[in-house]
Amino acid sequence: MKTLRPWWLVLALAVSVTAVGCVVNPATGERQVRVISTAEEIAIGEQAAPKFEAEFGGRVPVPALQRYIRQVGGSVGRVSERQEVPRQYALLASMVPNAFALPGGKVYITAGLMLQLTNERQLAAVLGHETGHVAAAHNVMALQRQMGAALLAELAAAAVGGKGAEGAKLATRLATALANLHYSREDEYEADQLGIRYMTRAGYNPWGMVELLKRLLAMSRSEPGRVGEMFQTHPITSKRIRRAEGTIRRRYRQFSPDRPDPHAGRFVEMRVLLERYLKRRS
Template identity: 45%
Template structure:
């Protein structure tokens, strides 16, 4: 039985067991239609298995330990006052310029550096994180899965089958679920419920609710002024915003927390926030140039893109993401020596991003340094299994004499991408290795 058929069988069996019923919203106590039940343990499993993939797909964790620790402290402070304080919450800053934040089932929550730099104080950060905690406590992502939209993929992940074929089609299903959960657009009512819950949680944690008002006013100014593509493609796509929603929240704060002011001991913590984000703000010009470089590269203006990435590095030295993109652009230009130099620097600064590892592995394969290439490609696949990384790793196994590993990996690629370019190339290599 193939892994794919095995997954279908599990889906059918579990669908028969988990008959149509009702799930209970742990915040409101309301019963909601569900095709199958997801326990809290399963909810946590989904979040923990998909969170690493999401982080890698969006640029990796921003490599500033102090900033990540600060965001985690604020998030944990808010989560302690939520309806589900015992969940294993995780908070991370993503190395991505688009203003965005998201929550996965069971507690993983992330905010992009692009959203952090538009804020002015800690209460605004607490408002965003509280809103995402609200999505978690009310199980909004789980609700979509329970209604059947992701039935098959969700069951595969919960059952643990996805871990049996790390580089095959089931690994692709985990990646699919991860991307779908992040791209999930919440309903208007879910957004308003998360707004109210986030305000409740931040106020219980001692934050001035004016931070939430200020943040919503920032969002509305962006919307009213014609939001930039980074906003439209990020926060406003998954968290639809409107003037009515802003006014509803302001009325909720006025009627519920009118006395929660600075005079009563509730804090904005502007100075603490500015100190924690100072290094990030100093690098904004570099990241703006980085985004310009990406746009030039997307238009196939490779020399201009490379020059722009180099300017970005001058403005933000030693930023591993910029070094990675410059190295990969130089690879496209077949300029191997500086490509290797920049990719090696990126890995030395932050070895936990799959693209820098994969790019460096490719360069090393081209130079015949096969054992070193395999080490970097194995790490790339550990961080985020991809067809491209898998094909390169199989090639590395061939060149280092690990024939059986190469065969197994080529087979996985053929199964995952039967009609694609890499799947066909893997099939050809498989025939050669097996003497067919």
């Protein structure tokens, strides 16, 4: 027997789609047809975050490390578009190298990925790239594609008021969907370009993005099993590296790839702190 949605829910979804409709994204200049409002986007992130974080080992319980991630993330977040979406940055304890951006501005890097980096500008590149996904609303659009517009609008409406058992079910469903969110190659190219923009605005050497991409590509070839999960959601190609290099050479000629990272000492100190925590935990 076919189950019909109540007439008021169908009407609410129709109104939601009409109300949000076609918008011009300020980060990319592209027109996007969104079925959820900014408030609903933020609610989805808030609802999904606890379950999502738990899936990746929870937050690393070292205040100095979390402050550091917030500091570096905040520097690129403050110079990005869509400031109506609050930015929050955190370090998760999972040893699987990865980084994520949930709808509503929650950005994460795992301990496994941080340990693969060698300087702070590479960290700024990771967080700048994920901030690019937030600013460009790639995560919202990818959810819309994968779940369908009507279902996403329904879940968003539920997320705004989701509490109790129903809220817990919704959180689990959203966290699972977000953990398996796949970006297109064009999304990845765009997030790289935006990440470079934000890094430069924040005072970082944008060559950190090229260093990061080369490092990730090398990892995908030498340790495909260990990093396969990351590359399913964030495809790395030589073309991404060439595009990033081309952008920097054209637009940011004042930066040299050989210039030392002025924050290298601070980054090493934080990475040692992370290594000590992981050693104690094991």
